[in-house]
Amino acid sequence: MARTHLRADRVEADLDRLLAATGDDLVVASNRQPYRHDYGDDGAVTVDRPAGGLTAGLDEVMRRVDGTWIAWGDGEADAAVVDGDDTVTVPPDGDDETYTLRRLWLDDDEVEGYYYGMANRVLWPLCHAALGTVESCGDAWGDYRRVNDQFADAMADAAADGDPLVWLHDYHLALAPRQVRERTATDGPGTGTRDPTLAHTWHIPWPSWDTFRACPNREAVLDGLLGNDLLVFHVPRYCANFLRSADRGLDGTTVDFDAGTVDYRGRTTAVRAAPMGVPVDRIREQADSMEATGFRAAFRKNRDIDRDTRLGVGVDRLDYTKGIVQRLDAIERLFAEQPDYRGEFTFVQVGTESRSAIPAYADYQDRVEAAVERVNDRFATDGWRPVVYTTDMISNEGLAGLYREADLAVVSPVRDGMNLVAQEFVAAQADDPGVLVLSDQAGVHDELGEWAVSVRPHDTEGFAAALDDALSMPDRQRRRRANALADGVEDGDLDAWLRDVLGAVARVARPDGGVPTRADH
Numbered sequence: 368m369a370r371t372h373l374r375a376d377r378v379e380a381d382l383d384r385l386l387a388a389t390g391d392d393l394v395v396a397s398n399r400q401p402y403r404h405d406y407g408d409d410g411a412v413t414v415d416r417p418a419g420g421l422t423a424g425l426d427e428v429m430r431r432v433d434g435t436w437i438a439w440g441d442g443e444a445d446a447a448v449v450d451g452d453d454t455v456t457v458p459p460d461g462d463d464e465t466y467t468l469r470r471l472w473l474d475d476d477e478v479e480g481y482y483y484g485m486a487n488r489v490l491w492p493l494c495h496a497a498l499g500t501v502e503s504c505g506d507a508w509g510d511y512r513r514v515n516d517q518f519a520d521a522m523a524d525a526a527a528d529g530d531p532l533v534w535l536h537d538y539h540l541a542l543a544p545r546q547v548r549e550r551t552a553t554d555g556p557g558t559g560t561r562d563p564t565l566a567h568t569w570h571i572p573w574p575s576w577d578t579f580r581a582c583p584n585r586e587a588v589l590d591g592l593l594g595n596d597l598l599v600f601h602v603p604r605y606c607a608n609f610l611r612s613a614d615r616g617l618d619g620t621t622v623d624f625d626a627g628t629v630d631y632r633g634r635t636t637a638v639r640a641a642p643m644g645v646p647v648d649r650i651r652e653q654a655d656s657m658e659a660t661g662f663r664a665a666f667r668k669n670r671d672i673d674r675d676t677r678l679g680v681g682v683d684r685l686d687y688t689k690g691i692v693q694r695l696d697a698i699e700r701l702f703a704e705q706p707d708y709r710g711e712f713t714f715v716q717v718g719t720e721s722r723s724a725i726p727a728y729a730d731y732q733d734r735v736e737a738a739v740e741r742v743n744d745r746f747a748t749d750g751w752r753p754v755v756y757t758t759d760m761i762s763n764e765g766l767a768g769l770y771r772e773a774d775l776a777v778v779s780p781v782r783d784g785m786n787l788v789a790q791e792f793v794a795a796q797a798d799d800p801g802v803l804v805l806s807d808q809a810g811v812h813d814e815l816g817e818w819a820v821s822v823r824p825h826d827t828e829g830f831a832a833a834l835d836d837a838l839s840m841p842d843r844q845r846r847r848r849a850n851a852l853a854d855g856v857e858d859g860d861l862d863a864w865l866r867d868v869l870g871a872v873a874r875v876a877r878p879d880g881g882v883p884t885r886a887d888h
Contacts, residue, residue: 395425395436424646481515501581522535570601572782579616604813680777691716695739699745710751786809
């Protein structure tokens with residue numbers, strides 16, 4: 368416990384130094400908002416709060432600096448609680464530490480074109496090397512540009528005074544950095560030319576140039592992103608891919624591959640890797656909670672899973688990049704080739720419905736259900752099912768309890784920028800830890816692959832053999848691997864990631880500032 372408090376105090380001091388080095392004002396822009404207002408069954412306004420991960424981590428930072436967070440207001444009651452400037456103070460519970468949430472409003476056509484169209488039918492599959500699902504963007508490009516314009520207007524307004532850091536997130540806002548530059552380069556009344564520091568974290572993979580060259584608007588996307596002072600990916604290979612794309616895909620760039628910089632239109636963009644982590648202490652508390660303990664027992668009882676049956680778990684959005692079908696193929700091969708596991712091992716697949724309005728996602732959800740039915744029809748008995756599949760909403764405490772209950776977790780995306788489920792599973796373990804089975808196509812494999820059981824999702828035979836290795840691993844080896852994984856996840860937790868990113872920002876904005884990174888600890 369003392370170690371936890373020491374780490375928290377150190378993080379607090381480091382972040383205060385970093386934020387002071389980058390300027391007193393922080394503007395965050397993301398598609399997803401940190402707080403969402405809806406109407407309950409009784410008609411009263413309810414608030415959906417950030418439960419974990421990036422949103423919760425940034426929320427804590429924003430409270431300390433009293434910044435501005437700009438996001439799409441998609442809640443039913445969002446418009447009812449904002450003021451005349453479309454802003455609301457959050458958190459909404461009278462906490463002393465608050466900040467401003469500014470909401471942007473999108474009509475149905477903009478949602479269809481910007482979000483479901485360009486962002487998730489073009490950029491998402493393209494960056495995950497799923498060229499077969501990339502669709503012609505048509506009018507979606509115009510909607511994407513207009514929504515990025517709205518975000519840029521709001522960011523420029525929020526950055527009107529002082530020396531702010533503007534921190535953008537993800538593939539929804541690829542054009543906005545250049546648009547912000549165009550707005551802030553114009554002299555404002557009495558303010559002079561503004562030059563905010565722009566940083567952008569791209570949370571999904573960046574593909575090879577040979578793949579990215581298929582982007583229908585590749586020049587505009589690259590031009591937009593090179594409006595940033597700093598562009599952050601999760602692992603170095605994505606940085607290398609971006610640098611090659613900037614070198615090959617856009618006239619007028621000068622790329623320094625050794626320094627990781629791109630000179631373009633009179634500015635230098637630094638391209639850096641910062642692997643994202645999870646809030647380890649919070650997940651441990653969740654896994655230790657009474658709710659988690661109760662959920663573990665109730666889940667087995669309600670799903671007719673015997674208390675002595677070993678458990679595997681997968682937790683994923685129902686997205687074609689997550690490799691769920693390939694995982695189920697491997698589980699089927701395991702039961703076919705290793706019949707001793709029948710009746711002794713059950714795999715629990717938790718799926719969260721995602722972007723079902725897009726045909727490729729709806730089709731994939733059908734494929735997952737069909738694969739579950741096939742495996743269960745082939746091997747199930749009166750008292751045992753090989754696969755338990757649920758799309759029920761499970762609380763964070765319930766998920767942490769399920770992670771702790773499991774003998775192994777399977778994280779097998781066919782391509783993934785980082786993947787936080789793998790780290791959440793590791794963080795939730797206790798004295799009798801499970802084994803992590805991890806795809807070598809996940810960004811997190813670059814950090815944890817040495818101590819996980821590695822798989823290639825499309826190699827069904829090798830995948831099944833890896834599952835057998837994980838389930839039959841000697842206790843001493845299992846604990847040694849789990850301890851190394853726990854150390855890696857703790858050292859690279861969410862706070863460490865925040866320090867890395869903000870430290871990189873400070874070095875860009877104040878090259879002689881001298882700020883701490885995780886390497887200093």
